[in-house]
Amino acid sequence: MGFSELLDTIGGVGCYHVMQGVMTFICGILLAFQNFLQNFVAGVPEHYCQFLNQTGAESLYLGGDRSGDLLKASIPMDKGGKPERCLRFTEPQWHLLNANSTEELKLDTEDCLDGWVYDKSIFLSSIVIEWDLVCGRKPLKPLIQTIFMGGQQVGSVFFGILSDRFGRRTVLRWSSLLATIIGTCVAFAPTFNSYAVLIFFIGAVIAGINLSSLEWAPLKNRMIVHNGITFSFSAGQILLPGWAYLVREWRWLQFSTLISFGIILFGTSWWFLQESVCWLATHNKLPLAVKSLQKVAWINGHKEKGRKLTPEVVMSYIQEDLEAMKTSPFLTDLFRTPGIRLTTFCIMLEWFACGFSFYGLGLDLQKFGFSIYWVQVIFALVDFPGKLLASISMSYLGRRVTLFFLTFFPGLMIIINIFIPQDMPVFQMILSMLGKGALGGAMSCLYLYTPELYPTEIRQIGMSAGIFSIRFGSLLAPVVFIISNYVSILKPLLFGIVPILSAISVYFLTETRGLPFLETIQETENRSAPDTYQESEKTSLRKWHLNLKERKMVSEM
Template structure:
């Protein structure tokens, strides 16, 4: 299941390249060529100088041009101090193609007076993620992991491919909404299905392979976008390749845990026997029978709801506490990590290198996080990362602006620790919720993170008026969220639970890890019967 993570990262971060804003200036009057004059050498440089006013940095203004050529500016003794007559870019713009051959910005001239339309594309993307997190999470708990995974991956392939050929920006924005909704739905469903087929001792290893797949996808995308610099071909190639996941999902078995929790015992037995046969455990698979399973789980099935609802996340005291803490953690982590990513834009590194650096930064952090989760536990690891990232941002506030290298190092540390917190949350959230509402709980967490991203982008507008305020809030938010993490119980070494009632019982017990493990082993002849566990261990 690592291949979907690679392609998910490619599709998720593609907007940095398909929606990039290249340098641009007004098209010069009577200019017949679309070639930019950014080189400013020889005759081209003179023509640019007399036709386009310069900003304070000595670069051509992006949204203004002189009403008529100012030939006197070629005289070295003449400056542009006098207020010369200017006008808007009545004949359109010319774009620098040294970084991007084309983007949606150059396609539909989303600059100057139309630049807010580009923000619309980002809003539609975030709105799609919010909708997909909620809708597909509920549908997955109701109709099954495999079914929703197939639907969402097919939807990503179709809508993403169509977005590469649309003639208007409005159609592009609508398709991006649908693609984002399906993309986040496919990702959280894939993560849930993977966890439910993974035995306890391999959860951290499988989670590490998933999060490393995202980093590998970012590196792959940087090379992909460098070779394919036309936005339509880049959009088309990444979308078509996502069809690989659809073909792959057709061969995947449905979650046996989901089938059992929904009283589909015959299908669960067939699925477990198929998995046992694939893994060379055919004899073990033959021992499984619906009657055998029923004898172990009859009492537990009576507590399983046939249909899950959103209110189940807040209806009982234990689940409600978990949900409130999870929402707080996902929201605050999303808020702070997005704020740090906004600060990276000031370092002036080529976008392809930035993409690679972001991925490389995550590699050692995620390795350390995986080790820490295995030996120190999920809760301790998460609390440490949240507090550490908060203090790193606080230190950055007091570093002078001209110390660029130190500020970049601090930004890298902050971003890395928050990325580690997200990888920890990815596993921790799935382990905390029972099977009957696990996908819904993960969806709420993803929704909270996306909401945090939106609030962060809006809140950073206040930086124009109070420069220090966004940094202070971004620093305090993760530190406060660590308090929420302290109210959660440790899941390291514990079996996954199937029902809300089982989770309520676990929440009420003393929260020492050893006590939890010993009691959990004793109570576990519930839905995780011995025969099923043997088949899962062979996966």
């Protein structure tokens, strides 16, 4: 018996689980808002240098189009016929206003010593406009995203420890409150440095927001809950550009997306969301665990069933779960034996590649030259067919074939994009879009595949290693943007080569389609060994079929 059977005694899935599922979906949307918010908060508008201070003599040269004439005389043009973003003439070149004049001569230029003029037709305001994060300060823009992702990495560890010490509900409550407080401070940050510090803490506290939906879901419904979480993240990417279009001021946009955590999560955590029963039991708070279960039963319309619960009944159901929690594995257990060590290296590379290239594509949307709002929507929509393809392929072709295709294909698309001419942005966008969709499907595949590769005793820590890797990959993706300011070819090369390397590593993983979960490390070693791999699969399948027959016989008796 286990927690799933305990839930069945109080009516199983009901209104509480539906409400918690809705909350989880909303939480996923808000998390996606934060992860991709820099596409709009740090949007880069068209810009050029401020003109030199004029003396009044320019009126002799200017025609009816005063601003256009000043631009032509003050700012050199690039190869595409657009004003240079980071240079201006050392003095106005009035002769360029002559229709017969050309810019063949090498004219003296200088940096934008007096600031920049920004086109505010798309971005009414942004941190780029406010703090001039262009030209020499351009690397500071992706640095913000790196700091945010770094905060998430630190926060996931820090708040994970706090959750084990003080409980999921308590940490959720304080994380959502802190997100609201710090979010308010972020929206009114006076300087870039203060904004960077606060954005780190925002990333950290958001990582502490965990609704423990999977813990409250019965085993048979956990895949549905997981799919809801993954699709909510895609839904958030779709809704974000619409909200960003309505709220054009970056400070209000940042504030409105963060205040939602407090309004929605902090309030509901007081009267609706319940603490994890297993956590309460392991911390000698069994009476509170009974009260939580009784409240869930009451919300689900099974008040009488809830009244029948006693601490002894609850303990009899979750005893096995508690014993499993007491034998906590260590990270070193993932590297102790050859088979699990190889699996861990390969699976961490898979997770890293997905996070690295997924955010590498998803945070670089302005390069196509189209409306950032529509491009964000299109890049989010493509996640849905990618995840659907992954689900179908895993069922019919297996995990290895699916994962190989969904990592090799996007790497290939990114590499091909290197050779596409810059005057074909539509084709470039299509290739990038297909790559991002495939990577979204690869993540869904990994969420299912990773637990199947590890035995019960280290399954959870194996999954944690994967989550750590994907966050580390998402942290390094903006770093590549910084480096690409100096070596532009590195960006597509790295984002393309890494998923291809991860696709090759799939060869060293074992197929798990149709096989039961592994129970011991020795079973994993037997299945991973090249000389016993096929025999191990046959044995596992035979045991699986025998178990099915035994269950059928028991049900008939």
